[in-house]
Amino acid sequence: MKHVLIINRYDDIFSNYNLYINSDEFYMSFITLKGKEKHINPKYCLNVKKLDELKSKDVLDAAIEINERDHVDLVIAHSEYDLDSAAMIRDALGISGAKIEDNELHRNKVLMKSTLMKSNVPFPMFKKLQSKDDIYKFISEYKYPCIIKPEVGAASEGVYKIFSHDDIPSMESVEGLQIEQFIDGDIYHVDAIISCDDMPYFKVSKYINTCLDFRYKVPLGSFTIDDLSVNERLKKLAFNVADLLRINNQAMHLEIIEHDDEFYFLEIGARVGGGEIPFVAYNNEGVDLFELWTKVSLGKNVDTVKTKVTGFLMVPNPFESGYQFADGFQLEHPNITYQKLNLNGENIGFSYDDIPAIVHFEGENSIEVRDAIVQCMSLVSSAIIPLTYEVGSHG
Numbered sequence: 001m002k003h004v005l006i007i008n009r010y011d012d013i014f015s016n017y018n019l020y021i022n023s024d025e026f027y028m029s030f031i032t033l034k035g036k037e038k039h040i041n042p043k044y045c046l047n048v049k050k051l052d053e054l055k056s057k058d059v060l061d062a063a064i065e066i067n068e069r070d071h072v073d074l075v076i077a078h079s080e081y082d083l084d085s086a087a088m089i090r091d092a093l094g095i096s097g098a099k100i101e102d103n104e105l106h107r108n109k110v111l112m113k114s115t116l117m118k119s120n121v122p123f124p125m126f127k128k129l130q131s132k133d134d135i136y137k138f139i140s141e142y143k144y145p146c147i148i149k150p151e152v153g154a155a156s157e158g159v160y161k162i163f164s165h166d167d168i169p170s171m172e173s174v175e176g177l178q179i180e181q182f183i184d185g186d187i188y189h190v191d192a193i194i195s196c197d198d199m200p201y202f203k204v205s206k207y208i209n210t211c212l213d214f215r216y217k218v219p220l221g222s223f224t225i226d227d228l229s230v231n232e233r234l235k236k237l238a239f240n241v242a243d244l245l246r247i248n249n250q251a252m253h254l255e256i257i258e259h260d261d262e263f264y265f266l267e268i269g270a271r272v273g274g275g276e277i278p279f280v281a282y283n284n285e286g287v288d289l290f291e292l293w294t295k296v297s298l299g300k301n302v303d304t305v306k307t308k309v310t311g312f313l314m315v316p317n318p319f320e321s322g323y324q325f326a327d328g329f330q331l332e333h334p335n336i337t338y339q340k341l342n343l344n345g346e347n348i349g350f351s352y353d354d355i356p357a358i359v360h361f362e363g364e365n366s367i368e369v370r371d372a373i374v375q376c377m378s379l380v381s382s383a384i385i386p387l388t389y390e391v392g393s394h395g
Contacts, residue, residue: 002073003027003046004298005063007086009054009079011038014278017076018044020294029070031062046070059085060092067093076297078290080154080271083107097297098250098270105245106270110151110178112245116265119244121237123265124257126180135168138179145182152176155274155350156212185259187266188225190238191273191281192252193289195296197239201287201305204234206366208373215350217318219381220275221373223311226366237263245270251293253277275352276312276360283338284310284362308362310337311369315357315380322346322387323356329383335361335372341380344387356384 004026006017016039021028029047030040033054042048047070049062059082066072075095077086087103089095104111110128127138128151139146139162148169149159160169161182171177186206193201208221225231238254241247245268253273255266272278272289281287285308295302317323324344331339338360347354357380363369 001025001027003029003070004074004076005029005031005066005072005089007054007059007075007077007079007082008032008036008040009082011036013282014078014288014290015039017294020288020291021298026074026298027070029066029072031059031066054082054085056085056088060088063089064092074298076294078272078293080269080274083271098246102246103270106247106268108151109149109267112268113180113265115244116241119240121240121244121265122262124181124183126178129174129177129179132171132174134174135179142181147180147182148177149180150176151178154269155352156210156215157350159212159215161212183257183259183264185257185264188234188256188258188263189222189273189277190234190252190254190256191277191289192238192254193292193296193302194242194248194250194252195302197248199235199238200296200302201281201289201292201307202231202235202238203281203307204231205311206370208370208377214314214316217316219313219315219377221311221313221370221377222276223361223366223369223373224307224309226309233263237265241265241268249296249299251289276314276358280310280312280360283360284308309365309369311361311363311373313357313359313361313373313376313380314352314355315377315384316351316355317345317348318381318384319386320348322348322389323384324387325356326383326385331357331359331376331379333361333372333376335363335369336376337362346387356380 008030023044027046031049034050034052047066051058075086075089087098087100090097091099113123113126145163188206191203192199204225205222206225209218214220247270250270251272253269257264257266278289281289287305292302340358342356361369361372
């Protein structure tokens with residue numbers, strides 16, 4: 001039997017590999033973050049290595065040690081933060097799958113767009129920053145607004161939208177940064193599982209507001225696009241991009257901007273999309289995207305999934321202090337399939353989880369779900385007020 005090495009960071013519902021991998025077909029070993037081994041049963045594992053932190057060098061050393069005892073055939077890592085480590089292990093041990101060079105194409109925004117320059121896929125013009133002068137040279141050519149962002153990053157962390165000279169952030173170094181055109185338009189995301197040049201799971205959605213807006217305390221929504229012509233165009237684009245960036249037998253989260261009926265590549269991740277994307281698929285469609293990703297990674301066939309028209313809403317704390325919901329607030333709508341309201345809280349930092357409201361939706365068509373999200377976004381936002389403290393409650 002083949003031996004699968006799993007890099008495990010979490011202990012949520014998408015981390016129970018006993019449900020994904022048949023122990024009669026594969027041996028399993030784990031390198032896991034200490035304290036996150038809830039779903040790991042040592043009786044059914046060849047090796048379990050617990051680490052205080054999943055630093056790439058430590059993970060690689062642990063993998064080499066495990067491989068010396070029991071030859072490793074495959075490596076699985078589902079967190080974006082562990083994809084580099086998995087690629088390093090595959091390179092070091094000669095294991096099939098995404099190597100360091102492949103992984104950089106899926107992680108580094110400059111490299112991915114540089115690769116697409118050899119194709120007919122449109123994308124915003126960009127430049128890797130070597131000095132701060134490059135910012136002003138780029139702006140003189142492409143004008144405001146523009147975007148400064150890390151070459152490698154996620155969840156819009158470290159991203160700046162520049163409208164004028166005053167918006168350019170002060171920085172000691174521009175190392176690891178790029179600048180790109182801002183293209184005005186709707187942002188779509190394509191979530192797919194790619195297996196042997198097929199996409200057994202394929203879904204197109206459109207954002208309401210943006211991930212960058214969400215980081216600045218603006219609600220974020222997303223709803224499925226059921227327009228067949230849009231789906232056909234974006235599926236063709238997704239296949240083209242996946243081929244150019246060497247993504248196969250993997251999950252894919254692709255973001256695209258529509259401007260003047262043209263679809264522009266924004267960025268891609270060879271992973272399951274973040275936020276509520278996997279939870280909506282799981283709760284509304286009965287599909288575990290991490291299970292499908294695991295299966296195609298192991299060379300298993302995956303049946304085509306019939307997706308549904310769904311959506312989600314995430315509402316962050318809009319204040320620079322604690323929040324609470326107005327007394328008696330209840331959220332009701334016929335298209336809601338799940339809701340989690342945190343009635344009060346003090347978190348003012350970025351989070352996908354510790355926020356006032358998370359809501360899932362399902363409907364007959366895109367317009368119905370979009371309208372439900374917009375309506376609920378307004379209701380929730382108007383019901384969130386600054387947190388009031390009782391006298392003496394803080395000391």
